Amino acid sequence: MGASLCEFCPTMNPLESDSPLIVYVDIKSPYAFVAIAPTLALETRHGVTFDWRPCTLDIASYAGSARKEEGKVVESSRSSSAWRSIKYSYMDARRYARRQQLDLYGTEKIWDSSMANIGILWVLQQDRQRLASYFNVVYSSFWRRELDIEDVSVVCECIEKAGVSASGFDSFQQGEGRLRHDDLQRRLLASGIYGVPTYVIEGRPFFGREHLPYIDWCLSGRRGQAPDIAYPI
Amino acid sequence: MNTLDVYIDFKSPASWLAIGPTRAMSTELDIGLRWLPFDSRQYALAEEKPGETRRETHFRIREYERRRVHLHYASVRGVEMSFPSSPGSTRRALAAMLALGKECDAFLDAAFLAYWRDHADLDDEGVVDDLLKECGVTNLTISMSALDRALDEADQRDVIDAPTYLLGEERFLGREHLPLLRERLLRA
Numbered sequence: 001m002g003a004s005l006c007e008f009c010p011t012m013n014p015l016e017s018d019s020p021l022i023v024y025v026d027i028k029s030p031y032a033f034v035a036i037a038p039t040l041a042l043e044t045r046h047g048v049t050f051d052w053r054p055c056t057l058d059i060a061s062y063a064g065s066a067r068k069e070e071g072k073v074v075e076s077s078r079s080s081s082a083w084r085s086i087k088y089s090y091m092d093a094r095r096y097a098r099r100q101q102l103d104l105y106g107t108e109k110i111w112d113s114s115m116a117n118i119g120i121l122w123v124l125q126q127d128r129q130r131l132a133s134y135f136n137v138v139y140s141s142f143w144r145r146e147l148d149i150e151d152v153s154v155v156c157e158c159i160e161k162a163g164v165s166a167s168g169f170d171s172f173q174q175g176e177g178r179l180r181h182d183d184l185q186r187r188l189l190a191s192g193i194y195g196v197p198t199y200v201i202e203g204r205p206f207f208g209r210e211h212l213p214y215i216d217w218c219l220s221g222r223r224g225q226a227p228d229i230a231y232p233i
Numbered sequence: 234m235n236t237l238d239v240y241i242d243f244k245s246p247a248s249w250l251a252i253g254p255t256r257a258m259s260t261e262l263d264i265g266l267r268w269l270p271f272d273s274r275q276y277a278l279a280e281e282k283p284g285e286t287r288r289e290t291h292f293r294i295r296e297y298e299r300r301r302v303h304l305h306y307a308s309v310r311g312v313e314m315s316f317p318s319s320p321g322s323t324r325r326a327l328a329a330m331l332a333l334g335k336e337c338d339a340f341l342d343a344a345f346l347a348y349w350r351d352h353a354d355l356d357d358e359g360v361v362d363d364l365l366k367e368c369g370v371t372n373l374t375i376s377m378s379a380l381d382r383a384l385d386e387a388d389q390r391d392v393i394d395a396p397t398y399l400l401g402e403e404r405f406l407g408r409e410h411l412p413l414l415r416e417r418l419l420r421a
Contacts, residue, residue, distance in 0.1 A: 062291040084393050088406065096413075192298045194291055206302060210409035214309075226309040228254060229409045233416060 012053070012184050014191035015203045019051035020219060022200035024193055025120070025135075026057050027149060028113035030093035030104055033139050035197040035209035037100050038232040040132050042212060046219045052124065052131060054117030054181060055188055055196050059110050069108065097143070099233065104143045116142070116149040118177040119159055119169070126164045134162035235421055236265035237414075238399040240392045241341075242273040243323040243348045243355050246303040250312060251396040251408035252341065258411055262418050268337055270327035270380060271387050271395040275320035317352040326355035328380040329365060332373050339368040 015022070023039055025032040043050045090106050097104040116138055123134045137158045141147045148154050152173065156166035169177075188194075192205045199206045199215055206214070210229035217227055239255060241248040259266045278300065279293040300316060307314035326344045330337045343364045347353035353360050365373055390399060398405040398414055400421075405414055 058287065061287040081393070084391065088391075088393055088404065091404075092406070189290060189294055192294060192301075194295045194298065204301075205298065207298065208409070210407070211302075228250075228306060228310060229407075230412050231409045233412045 012180070014184065014188050014193055015200050015205065017051040017200070019049055020201065021048070021215060022051045022053060024053050024055035024188070024196050024198040024200070025117075026055050026113055026196045027116040027138055027142055028059075028107065028111045029057060029196045030090060030097070030143070031208070032196040033102070033104065033143055034093050034096045034100065035212075036135050036139060038209060038212055039197065039199075040135070042216055042219070045216075048219070049128070052120060053184065054114075054120050055193060055198065056112075056114045056117050056181070056185055057196065096231065096233075102140060102143065105145050107145070112150050114178075114181060115152060115155050115173050116147075116158070118173045118181045119155050121177050121180060122159060122166075122169050122172055123162060123164050130162050130164045134159065134164065137161045235262075235418060236267050237418070238267045238269055240269045240271040240387055240395050240397040240399070242271050242395040243326050243344050244275050244320045245271075245273045245395040246300070246307075246314060246316070246349075247394075247407060248273075248396045249314065249345045249349055250303065250306055250310070252345065253310070253312070254408050254411055255396070255398075258415055258418075262415065264418055265335075267335075268330060268341060269387065270331050270383050271392055271397065272322075272324065272327065272384055273395045277319040313346065313350045315349060315352070317348075321354050322356035323348065324356050324377070324380060325358060325361045325375070326364070328375045328377050329361050329373065331380055331383055332375050333370065336370075340365060340370065343367050 025036070039050070090104070094104045119134065119138065120131070123131050138147065138149070138155075141158070142149055147158070152170050155173070156169050159166040159169055193200075193207075195207045197207075197209055199211055201215055201218055208229075210231055212232055213227040213230050217223075237259070239251075241251070243249075255266065258264075276292075276296050278296055279289070281293065282289075285293070304314060304316075306312075323344075326348075330340060330344070333340055344353075344355060344361075347360070347364055348355055353364075355361060361375075365371070391404060392399070394406055396406075396408060398410065400414060400417055403417075
């Protein structure tokens with residue numbers, strides 16, 4: 001008999017929350033990586049708790065798949081235009097990462113980040129205050145190519161480094177955590193959430209950190225003229 | 234005076250929304266703008282169909298959401314924006330913009346507005362001629378082969394969408410980069 005969503009983990013509406021802002025992120029996204037610091041800063045500045053959630057991108061399903069070895073592409077189902085877009089995206093994310101004194105190296109394959117993203121749910125459940133530490137540990141190391149985020153012992157180590165007990169995480173990531181994660185993922189696309197970071201404010205999703213000025217304006221009481229999109233620098 | 238190359242397309246909603254803020258930055262920093270043509274890919278909204286692949290679903294929803302966000306910012310900024318039922322070609326107007334060179338500002342405004350308010354066919358010779366006349370331009374020699382060469386050059390410069398700003402060799406896709414561009418220009 002297959003596992004089902006338990007009564008202790010109710011179905012999550014992708015666009016609804018008690019928090020004024022939902023933030024969808026994925027450990028394997030370079031754009032989410034460079035959005036973490038300005039989003040955490042916004043959360044601190046407003047003194048509110050954002051509702052952080054995982055959105056594990058199924059990149060191969062829309063951008064094709066690829067695998068590299070020693071920097072060279074050894075397998076690819078991508079078109080040349082898809083490659084150009086992806087190369088631009090990495091170059092773009094890298095220049096903003098550099099401004100935050102962060103290293104960002106291109107990945108050698110499309111990682112399955114679901115376990116590290118279930119780690120977000122675990123940290124939220126165990127000690128919400130340590131979430132920023134978890135992001136700091138996982139994102140920074142992953143983008144320096146130091147982490148195998150498909151290895152449960154590696155993810156447990158990150159959780160511990162973030163100051164949260166990882167005792168029980170393995171069963172969580174195979175059981176309740178996996179069910180909650182997968183149930184949410186199934187409903188994201190239909191709710192208009194197709195990339196990360198995505199911010200949901202007043203039930204409307206906005207993809208990309210360029211919306212942070214607008215979100216800031218909304219959270220500040222909508223005083224004055226609404227700002228245009230802009231990457232925070 | 235420094236000059237910034239900006240690749241745009243009349244049928245690109247992001248280009249239309251970028252014109253005002255780009256000009257404002259240019260005035261503030263006293264830099265020149267060279268508007269260059271890019272033939273962007275735009276898509277009509279797809280209907281949900283039975284048995285669509287995950288890729289098809291992804292692109293259908295992405296297009297819908299992108300459009301919603303463009304309309305949101307157009308509304309916030311008071312920019313007229315009505316999407317035509319299917320995006321037409323804008324090649325003739327792009328060729329006219331190229332031929333006008335530095336004197337294309339009035340035509341830019343007229344052509345963008347014609348597309349985004351009136352859904353004008355910007356690949357139609359008569360429509361483009363009328364827009365040029367509105368701007369006081371007569372007897373302009375429009376070369377479609379010059380447009381093709383400019384589009385090839387955009388490709389060689391690795392321009393993948395519009396608006397793209399080129400500062401030296403560095404590419405910036407989208408007006409969301411204006412704060413960083415501004416910073417780079419101030420340092421230049």
